[in-house]
Amino acid sequence: MFKRSVQNIGDLVMRNLRSQGLETPLLQKRLIESWPEVAGEAIAHFTTGVTIYNQTLFVRLQVPALRADLSMRRQEFVQKLNQHVGAQIIADIRFC
Numbered sequence: 001m002f003k004r005s006v007q008n009i010g011d012l013v014m015r016n017l018r019s020q021g022l023e024t025p026l027l028q029k030r031l032i033e034s035w036p037e038v039a040g041e042a043i044a045h046f047t048t049g050v051t052i053y054n055q056t057l058f059v060r061l062q063v064p065a066l067r068a069d070l071s072m073r074r075q076e077f078v079q080k081l082n083q084h085v086g087a088q089i090i091a092d093i094r095f096c
Contacts, residue, residue: 057081078090
């Protein structure tokens, strides 16, 4: 008999995406979609747009007071979002 090489399907898919250069865009999309869950419903309600550019997450908010409050908690959100995705995708957050 011969020995079979058994591999996890998730690892195979991620390896294929990485070889095609699609892993980072997929993880960025997951991070953007996780913003309401990580930030909470109240904050997500006042969010009008979320984008990533050069490892910086730009979050557009409607309320200036909320911008000031969230700016003080930037590193906390960076850590939680990266943990939620399982990779170091963003290094900073800017609230506009």
